[in-house]
Amino acid sequence: MNALTSAPVNSLWQATTAFPDGFPVFEGDSEGKATADVVIIGGGFTGLSAAHHLASAGMQPILLEANPIGWGGSGRNGGVVTAKYRMSFPEMTKAFDLDTAKRMHQLAHAAVDKVEEMVNAYQISDAKFQRSGNLKCAHNAHSLQHAIEEAEWIKRELKDDTLNILSREQVAEETGTESFVGGILGLNVGTVHPLNYVRGLAQGINDRFGQVVHQCSPVASIQYENEGVRVTTASGASVLAKQIILATNAYSDLFPSTEYIRKRTIPFRSSMIATEVLNDELQARLLSNERSYVETRRMMRWFRKAEGRFMFGGRGAFGKEDSQAAFDGLYKAMTEIFPALEGIKVDYQWSGHVAMTLDALPHVGRLDERTCVAAGFNGAGVAQSTLLGSLAGQFALGETPNVALLDAQRFKAVPFYAFREIGIRTVAGWYQFLDAIGR
Numbered sequence: 001m002n003a004l005t006s007a008p009v010n011s012l013w014q015a016t017t018a019f020p021d022g023f024p025v026f027e028g029d030s031e032g033k034a035t036a037d038v039v040i041i042g043g044g045f046t047g048l049s050a051a052h053h054l055a056s057a058g059m060q061p062i063l064l065e066a067n068p069i070g071w072g073g074s075g076r077n078g079g080v081v082t083a084k085y086r087m088s089f090p091e092m093t094k095a096f097d098l099d100t101a102k103r104m105h106q107l108a109h110a111a112v113d114k115v116e117e118m119v120n121a122y123q124i125s126d127a128k129f130q131r132s133g134n135l136k137c138a139h140n141a142h143s144l145q146h147a148i149e150e151a152e153w154i155k156r157e158l159k160d161d162t163l164n165i166l167s168r169e170q171v172a173e174e175t176g177t178e179s180f181v182g183g184i185l186g187l188n189v190g191t192v193h194p195l196n197y198v199r200g201l202a203q204g205i206n207d208r209f210g211q212v213v214h215q216c217s218p219v220a221s222i223q224y225e226n227e228g229v230r231v232t233t234a235s236g237a238s239v240l241a242k243q244i245i246l247a248t249n250a251y252s253d254l255f256p257s258t259e260y261i262r263k264r265t266i267p268f269r270s271s272m273i274a275t276e277v278l279n280d281e282l283q284a285r286l287l288s289n290e291r292s293y294v295e296t297r298r299m300m301r302w303f304r305k306a307e308g309r310f311m312f313g314g315r316g317a318f319g320k321e322d323s324q325a326a327f328d329g330l331y332k333a334m335t336e337i338f339p340a341l342e343g344i345k346v347d348y349q350w351s352g353h354v355a356m357t358l359d360a361l362p363h364v365g366r367l368d369e370r371t372c373v374a375a376g377f378n379g380a381g382v383a384q385s386t387l388l389g390s391l392a393g394q395f396a397l398g399e400t401p402n403v404a405l406l407d408a409q410r411f412k413a414v415p416f417y418a419f420r421e422i423g424i425r426t427v428a429g430w431y432q433f434l435d436a437i438g439r
């Protein structure tokens with residue numbers, strides 16, 4: 001690995017990936033005369049989806065990723081492919097109007113379809129994409145009532161027939177625990193092996209279009225010149241592009257070159273644990289329909305099975321480093337909800353940053369005649385980043401797709417950025433308090 005890149009992630013995905021991380025490093029040409037139509041900065045789902053879109057349209061993109069492909073959120077997430085935003089559709093309608101909520105709902109579902117389209121386009125069977133559904137599990141009667149009202153509103157106003165209300169008994173049967181009072185099953189949600197998905201995309205793009213995707217090639221500087229944008233890596237290789245796409249999401253603080261996104265996002269740590277392989281009895285009893293599952297608490301915790309193991313995720317430690325206490329907290333929460341897992345060993349634990357935005361929505365669009373952006377996925381970006389990467393590609397091609405509230409004009413800078421850490425702690429503490437008192 002290049003000395004400039006960061007440590008690998010000790011995840012379940014890393015241990016079970018079907019793809020070696022053998023992608024080329026960008027070296028430019030010996031005279032510094034390399035050119036590209038579009039240079040894409042960041043090689044997660046967003047950047048790769050943009051690269052696919054542009055290369056398929058006959059353009060010459062070059063993608064530069066600072067680390068091995070899949071090092072960012074795209075290779076270390078929970079693999080839940082969901083059609084939702086943190087802002088609810090009724091909230092959107094109240095704050096804007098019904099037509100806006102309808103378009104946002106279309107975009108959310110299009111995002112899940114986009115993942116399936118990409119998996120099929122490159123035949124990434126190791127991505128294990130399945131539309132298995134997601135069950136939102138209510139932790140108390142108040143939350144269940146709220147979730148039911150929201151689901152009924154979506155069914156009625158947005159004509160969404162993919163949502164089903166499940167009783168306490170049905171949720172107990174599905175999950176293998178009595179911890180929930182009911183839930184909402186969303187059928188248009190899937191799961192993937194995220195590292196196989198992101199590396200499968202990178203491999204497929206390079207196989208089909210030549211050496212587009214480069215890893216361990218961090219962009220250290222971006223200079224706007226008369227003829228175009230000069231993008232230079234930390235090792236001094238440079239390329240002159242007609243346009244660039246910024247696609248670094250929660251990892252925009254690695255280099256000052258991506259400060260546009262850094263100033264508009266708040267990184268929030270999300271952590272996960274994966275147990276040892278479950279025995280046959282637990283396999284059959286817990287999460288028997290192999291869906292993804294999420295709690296209704298504000299400090300959202302979620303779970304699923306993958307590779308024969310039980311995975312449990314939620315908020316991680318504050319600050320720059322992981323803490324064992326945060327992982328122990330996840331284990332405690334997991335065994336409180338699923339007493340049958342008491343004593344089971346954890347084989348993998350890891351974390352990563354998600355990028356929160358001021359309006360809780362991701363954004364995509366054109367910033368100026370040479371720059372496009374897609375970022376701010378608020379922890380729900382597997383499907384959204386795949387879609388918004390492709391929309392960023394459309395913007396770079398000069399198109400103006402209707403992205404409703406996702407418009408980059410709404411991507412606002414975080415005020416008092418230096419104090420964001422205090423803000424995160426205050427909000428998290430308040431949410432924990434509300435969860436604890438059952439509101």
Ligand SMILES: Cc1cc2nc3c(=O)[nH]c(=O)nc-3n(C[C@H](O)[C@H](O)[C@H](O)COP(=O)(O)OP(=O)(O)OC[C@H]3O[C@@H](n4cnc5c(N)ncnc54)[C@H](O)[C@@H]3O)c2cc1C
Nearest residue numbers: 042044045046066072073074077078080219352380381382
């Ligand atoms: C622990 C965890 C669990 C999650 N679970 C889920 C889930 O289950 N479902 C869901 O929908 N979402 C989930 N997410 C969120 C999801 O992973 C992200 O929203 C998504 O992967 C964002 O993709 P991206 O391509 O925009 O960013 P990333 O995949 O993070 O890619 C950005 C890349 O930019 C690179 N980079 C940064 N600076 C530079 C530079 N100067 N030059 C070149 N490259 C640079 C970084 O190395 C990084 O690889 C989770 C996230 C985490 C951390």
